[in-house]
Amino acid sequence: MISRRALGAAAALLPLAARAQDARVVMGTWGGDYGEILRQGVDVAVATPRGLEVVQEIAPAPTRKTKLLAERQARRGSMDVIGLSDVDMYELAQLGLFEPVPDGAVPGLGRVIPSLRRAYAVPHIYSARVILYNPSLVPVPPKSYADLWDAKYRGKIGLSDLLYAQYVETAAIVGGGGPSNFEPAWQKLREWKSLGARVYSSNEQLAAALKSEEVAVTVMWLARGFMWKQAGIPLQHVVPEEGATSITYEMAVPKNARNKEGGWRYLDAMLDTRGQAAFAQRMGYVPTVTDAVLPAELARQISLTEAQQAKLRTPDYAYQASMAGRLLDFWNKEFKG
Amino acid sequence: MAALILPAGLLVLLLLVAPMAMLFRISLNEYSPTQLMLEALQPGNYLRALADPYYQGVMGTTMTVALSCTVICLIIGFPAAWWLARMDSKQKSLAVILTVFPLLVGNVVRSAGWMALLGRDGAINATLRGLGIINEPLQLLYTQGAVIVGIVAVVAPYMILTLSAVIEGIPRNLEEAAANLGASPLVAFRRVVLPLAVPGVVAGSVLVFILCMNAYATPVLLGGPQFKMMAPAVYDQFVRGTNWPFGAALAFILLVVTLALTVLGSAVVGRRYKAQ
Numbered sequence: 001m002i003s004r005r006a007l008g009a010a011a012a013l014l015p016l017a018a019r020a021q022d023a024r025v026v027m028g029t030w031g032g033d034y035g036e037i038l039r040q041g042v043d044v045a046v047a048t049p050r051g052l053e054v055v056q057e058i059a060p061a062p063t064r065k066t067k068l069l070a071e072r073q074a075r076r077g078s079m080d081v082i083g084l085s086d087v088d089m090y091e092l093a094q095l096g097l098f099e100p101v102p103d104g105a106v107p108g109l110g111r112v113i114p115s116l117r118r119a120y121a122v123p124h125i126y127s128a129r130v131i132l133y134n135p136s137l138v139p140v141p142p143k144s145y146a147d148l149w150d151a152k153y154r155g156k157i158g159l160s161d162l163l164y165a166q167y168v169e170t171a172a173i174v175g176g177g178g179p180s181n182f183e184p185a186w187q188k189l190r191e192w193k194s195l196g197a198r199v200y201s202s203n204e205q206l207a208a209a210l211k212s213e214e215v216a217v218t219v220m221w222l223a224r225g226f227m228w229k230q231a232g233i234p235l236q237h238v239v240p241e242e243g244a245t246s247i248t249y250e251m252a253v254p255k256n257a258r259n260k261e262g263g264w265r266y267l268d269a270m271l272d273t274r275g276q277a278a279f280a281q282r283m284g285y286v287p288t289v290t291d292a293v294l295p296a297e298l299a300r301q302i303s304l305t306e307a308q309q310a311k312l313r314t315p316d317y318a319y320q321a322s323m324a325g326r327l328l329d330f331w332n333k334e335f336k337g
Numbered sequence: 338m339a340a341l342i343l344p345a346g347l348l349v350l351l352l353l354v355a356p357m358a359m360l361f362r363i364s365l366n367e368y369s370p371t372q373l374m375l376e377a378l379q380p381g382n383y384l385r386a387l388a389d390p391y392y393q394g395v396m397g398t399t400m401t402v403a404l405s406c407t408v409i410c411l412i413i414g415f416p417a418a419w420w421l422a423r424m425d426s427k428q429k430s431l432a433v434i435l436t437v438f439p440l441l442v443g444n445v446v447r448s449a450g451w452m453a454l455l456g457r458d459g460a461i462n463a464t465l466r467g468l469g470i471i472n473e474p475l476q477l478l479y480t481q482g483a484v485i486v487g488i489v490a491v492v493a494p495y496m497i498l499t500l501s502a503v504i505e506g507i508p509r510n511l512e513e514a515a516a517n518l519g520a521s522p523l524v525a526f527r528r529v530v531l532p533l534a535v536p537g538v539v540a541g542s543v544l545v546f547i548l549c550m551n552a553y554a555t556p557v558l559l560g561g562p563q564f565k566m567m568a569p570a571v572y573d574q575f576v577r578g579t580n581w582p583f584g585a586a587l588a589f590i591l592l593v594v595t596l597a598l599t600v601l602g603s604a605v606v607g608r609r610y611k612a613q
Contacts, residue, residue, distance in 0.1 A: 161562040
């Protein structure tokens with residue numbers, strides 16, 4: 001028979017167990033450099049001292065997106081925080097999967113660049129889509145996206161299969177459309193295909209092709225170009241005359257998160273300047289908070305000038321989400337087919 | 338006695354039939370970019386997949402690769418299986434371990450090895466260039482041939498072990514009797530061993546064919562972004578396109594085609610050898 005004393009001791013332990021539960025935050029994230037910098041720069045440096053115990057759930061974005069969708073009817077989901085690109089985040093937000101950010105829950109939001117704030121997510125880091133080229137193979141650098149349709153780039157352009165939506169938008173801009181009108185893109189993409197633009201399965205394979213000089217030009221995130229340069233791939237970047245398009249990586253708390261409170265605390269830790277600076281130094285992403293100070297040389301390499309910033313385009317999330325099926329179909333059937 | 342299958346039956350019902358039924362239900366829904374899917378009972382996804390020349394092509398590629406791999410496995414697997422079946426018991430366990438050795442390495446790791454071998458700067462191209470046989474690297478990776486070679490390396494052990502188990506059951510003295518009656522080894526194989534090994538040929542082929550029809554990692558890694566088989570196409574619709582109803586319809590079409598070809602193939606081979 002259980003004694004009254006044993007019962008009392010068990011009851012005394014219950015709050016401790018509950019506290020451990022409150023402290024644990026499951027963070028759905030990419031692996032590789034991103035996961036590692038997050039672990040060092042945010043989890044260990046900021047979140048743990050603030051009493052959080054962070055567990056990373058590592059998977060590529062499409063896998064975590066699908067998991068979140070599959071769990072949408074479940075009362076208790078598997079992730080307390082999820083990190084995704086702004087386009088993916090919007091797509092899931094319109095399906096009502098995220099908890100709106102409550103007032104005051106993330107104090108650091110006051111330091112966030114106002115244009116990057118969303119009702120359903122907190123911005124983590126951002127960059128812009130630019131042109132990367134190998135100066136020894138392309139002595140006269142292109143100035144605009146439109147230049148990449150010149151016959152002199154025949155067989156020299158490499159693309160990543162993961163960024164197909166970005167290329168559709170690029171082609172749309174060249175064809176006279178833009179983030180809210182992809183119709184001109186189809187013809188321009190057919191022209192690009194006839195110029196022998198090559199598609200690689202992943203960003204890493206595209207990097208290998210740039211390194212081996214199999215291709216000489218690509219359209220890619222400025223941050224990714226920074227990393228590739230750091231890795232010794234001979235590349236320079238050009239911010240296109242048409243204006244670069246931004247990419248923001250955001251984090252949100254799912255509606256069925258087990259530890260929403262911990263989720264908000266984690267998002268606040270993520271806005272700490274130490275983690276923000278670590279992402280800038282190692283991955284070339286620009287901080288989303290206004291008080292993260294970067295070394296001048298680093299800032300020059302990963303940021304846009306004021307004039308370039310003025311021309312920066314933001315994706316039309318609603319339009320892009322409505323076109324998602326058509327983009328994939330065109331890319332698979334016509335461009336790659 | 339029938340009660341003995343109850344636990345396994347319940348497990349299958351819970352873990353296979355129920356999710357499949359759910360998937361089938363999803364395949365009849367309508368895709369919605371803003372709401373994931375709309376409840377419906379319509380065959381539109383199936384009709385679209387069946388009428389679309391792109392998916393007809395993907396299914397054609399899948400069947401070509403699966404059939405090629407099955408035939409290659411049968412051709413290279415039969416002699417190996419016969420050799421294994423007729424081996425001394427001492428060496429046999431070592432030979433079996435060597436046969437299943439490729440299965441001890443994960444699909445992705447194995448494919449990475451093939452990529453290192455077949456890539457533009459891979460071992461084969463480097464050797465051929467070093468020997469002065471070629472100037473420009475050959476396109477070996479990201480071809481249908483690379484996918485077939487990669488899949489055969491994965492599934493061949495299944496064929497060899499299945500065939501070997503059946504050949505072991507064929508008394509050795511039947512081959513000796515055929516030889517005594519003047520049959521050459523080839524005739525003895527064709528008229529005695531092969532007909533008796535038909536159950537193994539059918540079982541091995543069915544197993545290998547099903548595995549090939551559903552191959553995912555090898556086509557993605559060795560076929561490259563332009564090459565499409567059905568399993569990666571299903572994944573694309575679910576994960577990249579977030580079009581679950583269409584992805585579910587593609588999955589069911591793959592299931593039905595695989596099942597139909599398996600039943601048809603087994604029936605044809607079985608009947609042909611029964612007649613003899």
